Amino acid sequence: xxxxxxxxxxxxxxxxxxxxxxxxxxxxxxxxxxxxxxxxxxxxxxxxxxxxxxxxxxxxxxxxxxxxxxxxxxxxxxxxxxxxxxxxxxxxxxxxxxxxxxxxxxxxxxxxxxxxxxxxxxxxxxxxxxxxxxxxxxxxxxxxxxxxxxxxxxxxxxxxxxxxxxxxxxxxxxxxxxxxxxxxxxxxxxxxxxxxxxxxxxxxxxxxxxxxxxxxxxxxxxxxxxxxxx
Amino acid sequence: xxxxxxxxxxxxxxxxxxxxxxxxxxxxxxxxxxxxxxxxxxxxxxxxxxxxxxxxxxxxxxxxxxxxxxxxxxxxxxxxxxxxxxxxxxxxxxxxxxxxxxxxxxxxxxxxxxxxxxxxxxxxxxxxxxxxxxxxxxxxxxxxxxxxxxxxxxxxxxxxxxxxxxxxxxxxxxxxxxxxxxxxxxxxxxxxxxxxxxxxxxxxxxxxxxxxxxxxxxxxxxxxxxxxxxxxxxxxxxxxxxxxxxxxxxxxxxxxxxxxxxxxxxxxxxxxxxxxxxxxxxxxxxxxxxxxxxxxxxxxxxxxxxxxxxxxxxxxxxxxxxxxxxxxxxxxxxxxxxxxxxxxxxxxxxxxxxxxxxxxxxxxxxxxxxxxxxxxxxxxxxxxxxxxxxxxxxxxxxxxxxxxx
Numbered sequence: 109x110x111x112x113x114x115x116x117x118x119x120x121x122x123x124x125x126x127x128x129x130x131x132x133x134x135x136x137x138x139x140x141x142x143x144x145x146x147x148x149x150x151x152x153x154x155x156x157x158x159x160x161x162x163x164x165x166x167x168x169x170x171x172x173x174x175x176x177x178x179x180x181x182x183x184x185x186x187x188x189x190x191x192x193x194x195x196x197x198x199x200x201x202x203x204x205x206x207x208x209x210x211x212x213x214x215x216x217x218x219x220x221x222x223x224x225x226x227x228x229x230x231x232x233x234x235x236x237x238x239x240x241x242x243x244x245x246x247x248x249x250x251x252x253x254x255x256x257x258x259x260x261x262x263x264x265x266x267x268x269x270x271x272x273x274x275x276x277x278x279x280x281x282x283x284x285x286x287x288x289x290x291x292x293x294x295x296x297x298x299x300x301x302x303x304x305x306x307x308x309x310x311x312x313x314x315x316x317x318x319x320x321x322x323x324x325x326x327x328x329x330x331x332x333x334x335x336x337x338x
Numbered sequence: 339x340x341x342x343x344x345x346x347x348x349x350x351x352x353x354x355x356x357x358x359x360x361x362x363x364x365x366x367x368x369x370x371x372x373x374x375x376x377x378x379x380x381x382x383x384x385x386x387x388x389x390x391x392x393x394x395x396x397x398x399x400x401x402x403x404x405x406x407x408x409x410x411x412x413x414x415x416x417x418x419x420x421x422x423x424x425x426x427x428x429x430x431x432x433x434x435x436x437x438x439x440x441x442x443x444x445x446x447x448x449x450x451x452x453x454x455x456x457x458x459x460x461x462x463x464x465x466x467x468x469x470x471x472x473x474x475x476x477x478x479x480x481x482x483x484x485x486x487x488x489x490x491x492x493x494x495x496x497x498x499x500x501x502x503x504x505x506x507x508x509x510x511x512x513x514x515x516x517x518x519x520x521x522x523x524x525x526x527x528x529x530x531x532x533x534x535x536x537x538x539x540x541x542x543x544x545x546x547x548x549x550x551x552x553x554x555x556x557x558x559x560x561x562x563x564x565x566x567x568x569x570x571x572x573x574x575x576x577x578x579x580x581x582x583x584x585x586x587x588x589x590x591x592x593x594x595x596x597x598x599x600x601x602x603x604x605x606x607x608x609x610x611x612x613x614x615x616x617x618x619x620x621x622x623x624x625x626x627x628x629x630x631x632x633x634x635x636x637x638x639x640x641x642x643x644x645x646x647x648x649x650x651x652x653x654x655x656x657x658x659x660x661x662x663x664x665x666x667x668x669x670x671x672x673x674x675x676x677x678x679x680x681x682x683x684x685x686x687x688x689x690x691x692x693x694x695x696x697x698x699x700x701x702x703x704x705x706x707x708x709x710x711x712x713x714x715x716x717x718x719x720x721x722x723x724x725x726x727x728x729x730x731x732x733x734x735x736x737x738x739x740x741x742x743x
Binding site: 161187195209210217218219267 | 339346350632636638641642741
C-alpha cells in the first residue's frame with residue numbers, strides 16, 4: 109500500500125477579515141496516499157479551496173497540523189513556503205493561471221527557470237509536456253490566443269514541469285465547456301499515471317467527481333464523507 | 339527570461355507606456371533646454387562681468403582688498419608674473435596700479451578712479467580697445483590718458499585736451515600730473531563711465547611715486563569652472579603671508595548671489611515640473627501593480643520568490659525611466675546643438691543693452707555633458723523613490739488573498 113504523503117489533524121481555519129469571524133475549516137483530519145487521484149467536493153463556501161491552499165502551503169491554518177511530503181508546513185516561514193511550493197507543488201487554478209505576456213512554452217519553461225534548470229533541459233521538457241497535453245502546435249501562442257481549455261492544459265503542463273510530488277487543482281474545469289473539461293480530465297488522469305504525482309482537485313463538477321478514484325465531501329468546513337472507489 | 343518578461347510587461351499596455359515615456363521625455367527635454375540656456379547665459383554673463391574688470395582671479399598684497407591704499411601695493415616682480423603665468427589654466431596675467439585722484443578740466447573737478455595699465459595686456463583681458471569711442475588707444479610709455487565718456491562729458495574734455503590729476507602718492511607723497519587725452523572709452527556701467535581714467539602703468543607709478551609697485555595682478559583662466567581649484571593652488575604656491583589670492587566669487591559676491599537666486603528660481607520651476615511628472619509616473623506604477631495583483635499572486639503561489647518578482651518590477655521601472663530619459667536627451671541633443679551653434683538672436687532695445695555690456699545680442703545654449711547627465715540622475719532618483727511603492731506592494735502581497743480577488 110502506498111505511503112501517506114499528506115496528513116492533516118484538527119485543521120481549523122477562521123477568517124477574521126470582517127468583524128464577524130468566518131470559520132472555513134472546522135477540524136479536518138485527513139490522510140492522502142501517494143499517487144491518489146482525489147476530488148474534494150462540496151458546495152460553495154464549504155472550505156474546499158481553503159483546504160487546498162493550506163495543503164499547498166499558500167495559507168496557514170488557524171489551528172491544527174499539516175504535513176505534506178514530510179514537511180510540517182506550520183513551521184515554515186514565507187520564504188521556506190515559496191521554496192516548498194516550487195519544489196513539491198504544482199498548482200492549477202480556476203482561470204487566469206498563465207503569465208499573459210509569455211507564450212505557452214515560455215509559461216511552462218518559467219517554473220523550471222525558477223528551479224534554475226539548464227536552458228536545454230527546460231526547453232526539452234516544455235516541448236515534451238506541451239506535446240503530451242496536445243498543444244505541440246500552439247506552444248508559441250500567448251494565453252490570449254488560446255481557448256480556455258487549451259489554457260488549462262498549458263497550466264497542467266506547467267504544474268507538471270517542475271516534477272512536483274503533488275498537483276493541486278482548484279476547480280480546474282469551472283470555466284470549461286463539457287468537451288474541454290472531459291479532455292482536460294482524461295489528460296490529467298493520464299498524467300497521474302505517467303508522472304506518478306498525487307492529484308487533488310477541489311470541485312463541484314460532477315464530471316470531475318466521476319473521474320476521481322477517491323471523493324472527499326466537505327460541508328461547512330468538516331468532512332462529511334470520504335469514499336474510495338473500488 | 340526575466341528581462342524578456344519585464345520588457346513584455348511594460349508593453350502590455352502600449353498606450354500607457356507611451357504616455358509615461360512621453361511625459362518623462364518631455365520633462366527631460368524641457369529641463370535640458372532650461373539648464374542649457376541658464377548655464378550658457380550665466381557663463382556668458384560671468385565671463386563678461388569678470389572680463390569687464392576684475393578677471394577671474396586677482397593677486398594682491400595681503401590686506402589690500404580690505405584696505406585699498408597704495409601703501410598695500412607690492413613690487414611688480416617679473417619672476418612672480420612668470421611663476422603665475424606658468425601655473426596650469428592661467429591664460430593672461432595683467433598688472434594694475436589703482437588709486438584715486440581729483441581730475442580737473444577747464445573749469446570743473448571730479449573725484450576719479452585712476453588705473454595704471456599695460457595697454458596690450460589690459461586689452462587682452464577687458465577688450466578695452468573695443469570700448470573706444472574717440473581718439474586713439476594708449477601706447478606703452480606715452481604720457482597720455484584714456485578718459486571714460488561720462489567723465490569726459492562732465493569735465494567738458496575731448497581727445498587732445500589736457501587733464502590735470504592731483505592726489506596723494508605712496509607713503510603720503512604729493513601726486514600731480516598733466517596729461518593729454520589720447521582717447522575716450524565708454525562703459526555701460528554708469529559707475530565706471532563717470533569716473534575712470536586709464537594711464538600707462540609706468541606713468542601711473544611715476545604719478546603716485548610708487549616705484550615699480552602695483553596693486554593687483556588680474557588673471558584670465560581657460561576653464562572658469564576650475565577657478566576655485568586654481569585659486570587654492572595659487573594661494574599655496576605664493577607666500578600666503580605676503581599675498582592674498584581671491585576668486586571672482588569672493589570679489590563679486592553680489593554676482594554670485596544673483597546667480598544663486600536665478601538658479602533657485604529655475605530649480606523651483608524644474609521641481610514643479612518633475613513633481614507633476616512624478617505623480618504621472620506614480621499613477622503608472624499604481625496601475626501596473628493593481629491590475630497585476632492576481633497574476634503576481636499566481637507567480638508567488640507557483641514558487642517565484644518575492645525578491646525575483648520585485649527585481650522584474652524594478653527592471654520595468656528602470657526601462658521606463660531610462661527609455662524616457664534617453665528619449666528626452668535624444669530629442670534635446672540636436673535642438674541644443676543647433677542652438678549652441680546658431681543662438682537665438684535678440685533684437686530691439688534688448689539687443690542694444692546686450693551690446694552696451696559688451697555681450698553678443700543672442701540667447702546662448704550650452705552643450706555641456708553635465709546638463710544631460712544631471713537630468714538622467716534626477717529621473718533615476720525620482721523613479722527609484724517612486725519605485726519603492728511596487729516593491730513594497732509585492733513584499734506585502736498575500737498570494738491567497740490576491741487569488742481570491
